[in-house]
Amino acid sequence: MKVLLINSSPRGTGNTSVALQEMEKIFREEGIETEMIHIGNKDIRGCIACGKCGQTGKCVFDDMVNEVAPKFESCDGIVFGSPVYYASPNATLIAFLDRLFYSTHFDKRMKVGACVCSARRGGTTATFDVINKYFTISGMPVASGQYWNSVHGGAPGEASKDEEGLQNMRVIARNMSFLMKSIALGKEKYGLPEVEPHAWTNFIR
Numbered sequence: 001m002k003v004l005l006i007n008s009s010p011r012g013t014g015n016t017s018v019a020l021q022e023m024e025k026i027f028r029e030e031g032i033e034t035e036m037i038h039i040g041n042k043d044i045r046g047c048i049a050c051g052k053c054g055q056t057g058k059c060v061f062d063d064m065v066n067e068v069a070p071k072f073e074s075c076d077g078i079v080f081g082s083p084v085y086y087a088s089p090n091a092t093l094i095a096f097l098d099r100l101f102y103s104t105h106f107d108k109r110m111k112v113g114a115c116v117c118s119a120r121r122g123g124t125t126a127t128f129d130v131i132n133k134y135f136t137i138s139g140m141p142v143a144s145g146q147y148w149n150s151v152h153g154g155a156p157g158e159a160s161k162d163e164e165g166l167q168n169m170r171v172i173a174r175n176m177s178f179l180m181k182s183i184a185l186g187k188e189k190y191g192l193p194e195v196e197p198h199a200w201t202n203f204i205r
């Protein structure tokens with residue numbers, strides 16, 4: 001059983017990393033393998049809507065997106081951590097997620113998702129909403145905690161003083177571990193839910 005933790009902050013040891021590491025400790029205690037991937041220091045551009053991925057199943061820009069895609073395919077859960085920039089996930093994460101979710105066609109259903117938002121002060125719930133939309137369009141259950149998934153801090157590392165935020169990270173990680181283990185048992189017993197052919201209507205007909 002494996003979880004990927006993706007950090008989109010340009011700071012490898014900033015507040016997003018503090019939150020992700022707090023979750024990582026719990027995953028390890030739960031016997032779940034982890035891989036932390038830092039994408040925030042990479043040059044990741046946005047989607048150009050070329051549609052090539054429709055034929056190839058991968059993005060025309062051969063960068064972190066194509067590198068992470070096979071790891072995403074084989075993992076049981078994934079956590080996206082972002083600093084809040086102007087009350088949204090940072091541009092790096094949005095570019096990464098648009099291309100990762102659009103270009104990959106493997107079955108993402110029942111992989112558990114969670115997000116972590118780190119902010120000095122405001123915009124965390126708006127950021128939380130944006131990230132959760134990638135999970136919930138993909139049949140991915142979302143692990144929740146005892147508050148919305150955020151830690152607070154301005155200067156790098158300041159989030160380590162956010163006692164309530166870090167406790168919530170541990171709770172989310174425990175809940176996520178439980179969900180992944182339960183889903184693994186459920187898959188064995190019942191298999192994945194039936195899939196209907198997708199009806200595409202574009203709102204006009």
Ligand SMILES: Cc1cc2nc3c(=O)[nH]c(=O)nc-3n(C[C@H](O)[C@H](O)[C@H](O)COP(=O)(O)O)c2cc1C
Binds near residue numbers: 011016087121157
């Ligand atoms: C371009 C930019 C925009 C930011 N916008 C916000 C914001 O909207 N709300 C907020 O509370 N903090 C904002 N911040 C502060 C960061 O979200 C905060 O310092 C965060 O903890 C950084 O996480 P990191 O250390 O993992 O990079 C902004 C920082 C930058 C560089």
